[in-house]
Amino acid sequence: MNEFVLLVGRGKLVEEIDLYLNQQGVKTKTLDQVFSPNEVIAVFDLEIGLNQEKRQLLQQVETRVTQQTPIFTSVLHRTATEIASWLFYPERLVGFSPLLMPTMTCVEICFPIQSLRPNHKLLSFWKQIGKEVEIVGDQPGLVFARTLALLVNEASFALSEGVAKATDIDLAMQKGLNHPQGPLQWADQVGIHHLYAVLEGLQREYGEDRYRPAPLLRKMMYAQFIGVEAEQGFYSYGPQEMRRDSHCFADRPERRSKMLSDA
Amino acid sequence: MLITAGYQVKAFDNCKKSRISAREWLEERWWKLAEKGKKTLFEVESMQERLVLVDSLQDLSDCDLILEAVPEDLLMKRNLFHQLDSLMPADTVLATNTSSLSVTSISSRLKHPERVIGLHFFNPVWRLPLVEVVESAHTPLELIQQAMSWLQSMGKEPIHVLDTPGFIVNRVARPFHLEAYRIVGEGSADKNQVDRILRSAGFPMGPFELQDLIGIDINYSASHSVYEGFHYDPRFRPHPEQRALVESGKLGRKSGKGHYIYE
Numbered sequence: 001m002n003e004f005v006l007l008v009g010r011g012k013l014v015e016e017i018d019l020y021l022n023q024q025g026v027k028t029k030t031l032d033q034v035f036s037p038n039e040v041i042a043v044f045d046l047e048i049g050l051n052q053e054k055r056q057l058l059q060q061v062e063t064r065v066t067q068q069t070p071i072f073t074s075v076l077h078r079t080a081t082e083i084a085s086w087l088f089y090p091e092r093l094v095g096f097s098p099l100l101m102p103t104m105t106c107v108e109i110c111f112p113i114q115s116l117r118p119n120h121k122l123l124s125f126w127k128q129i130g131k132e133v134e135i136v137g138d139q140p141g142l143v144f145a146r147t148l149a150l151l152v153n154e155a156s157f158a159l160s161e162g163v164a165k166a167t168d169i170d171l172a173m174q175k176g177l178n179h180p181q182g183p184l185q186w187a188d189q190v191g192i193h194h195l196y197a198v199l200e201g202l203q204r205e206y207g208e209d210r211y212r213p214a215p216l217l218r219k220m221m222y223a224q225f226i227g228v229e230a231e232q233g234f235y236s237y238g239p240q241e242m243r244r245d246s247h248c249f250a251d252r253p254e255r256r257s258k259m260l261s262d263a
Numbered sequence: 264m265l266i267t268a269g270y271q272v273k274a275f276d277n278c279k280k281s282r283i284s285a286r287e288w289l290e291e292r293w294w295k296l297a298e299k300g301k302k303t304l305f306e307v308e309s310m311q312e313r314l315v316l317v318d319s320l321q322d323l324s325d326c327d328l329i330l331e332a333v334p335e336d337l338l339m340k341r342n343l344f345h346q347l348d349s350l351m352p353a354d355t356v357l358a359t360n361t362s363s364l365s366v367t368s369i370s371s372r373l374k375h376p377e378r379v380i381g382l383h384f385f386n387p388v389w390r391l392p393l394v395e396v397v398e399s400a401h402t403p404l405e406l407i408q409q410a411m412s413w414l415q416s417m418g419k420e421p422i423h424v425l426d427t428p429g430f431i432v433n434r435v436a437r438p439f440h441l442e443a444y445r446i447v448g449e450g451s452a453d454k455n456q457v458d459r460i461l462r463s464a465g466f467p468m469g470p471f472e473l474q475d476l477i478g479i480d481i482n483y484s485a486s487h488s489v490y491e492g493f494h495y496d497p498r499f500r501p502h503p504e505q506r507a508l509v510e511s512g513k514l515g516r517k518s519g520k521g522h523y524i525y526e
Contacts, residue, residue: 104463134460137451144464150438164431168422175393175420176385176432180465183435210498
């Protein structure tokens, strides 16, 4: 049998996960390739879902795979329940968080409420590639992405308010709390768009102001300053020079001196 | 740290007992360093000579810098700074080690508020190099720069922050703790899972095990003071479970139980 995982989505994260799956000995194909429905062992849908494209892609996917094929979908922005509501066979849909998938020892999974009795057989794929499965509640971003998104959001507020400059905010969280990376550089690594999507999703699902994305993050989305992948996020990443130590476009030293002259 | 760096230090504490026990505690540490061969006998003896315990605030008047570390109580700090302001020559720098109070409120009613600066050290001071150098509404930039280069000369990693609630570390770390309470409170995951997932993502500790280490009461009062500082912005709203734990005496490792049980 020529079994493979069907990969849906675009961008750096898709390439990383493609590479990771191949390293685990799992073959991958995309929708534009030719295959028969029986060959698909699972679908990995990594579309964020900020627009209608995710829905259209998943409806297209359903015409190309069997009714039982598990569909693992990124729940960074929408809940598995909402995504399942678009499908003919919603009970085979499983939500997961794709951030840091290659490095994390576990994978966060959630079931939509449509699967009244969660089918744990759907998860055998993860055990096959050696991931511990953590089943958590169906909310945008699950645990890690939600936590990181909120850390980055707060750092963005502090940055735009001029409380400290970008490199100092990152230094503070690394040296003061031993975080593996500062929030701003971490955001550049995983992609601002993924974290922004989590915040907007949480804000919509909970209707709470605490999840409101910082205006600076919104602007970065307009400008497509999404991080390393775009060579511009909070920091600049030139092809030749890694300008990690240079200042960030959002640092505003002039504001500080103005505050002083006012005082 | 100051004594190790070669400075002459005068220490004052209202309570004579704690002054003496502080000295004993330090000397014990130094002798241990000497036993391990990290310090020579001569070095320890000269360190002992450099530490002088004094009986009144007046005795501090020949110091260049006075570093305050009394409990986090605005009234207590204000009173102390008021005394220091009148007792010390106008060019003595007065620094507060506050982690959550406003340096501007501590210094505003002084005759010389421009000599007050925030120097927020992190515990344990000899292991964590970070220092938040806080600019109040009165602090001139030259004093900030002076403090930064002085700290750097001792191998510290100072960052310049504006006087805003929680500065950087305590503010940006808020969601790490608060969101974890929310995730567990809404039934999306249990405490163990949240800790496991966040450790797997690269954090040195999960939020619950970390709170047990630092004290749930300490963490709660930090949450509360940042929340209050931002005039009850919902982003910083503490979680009811925090208060319940504190009131039931589950404070973490120090009380034998907190989020987890310690034998």
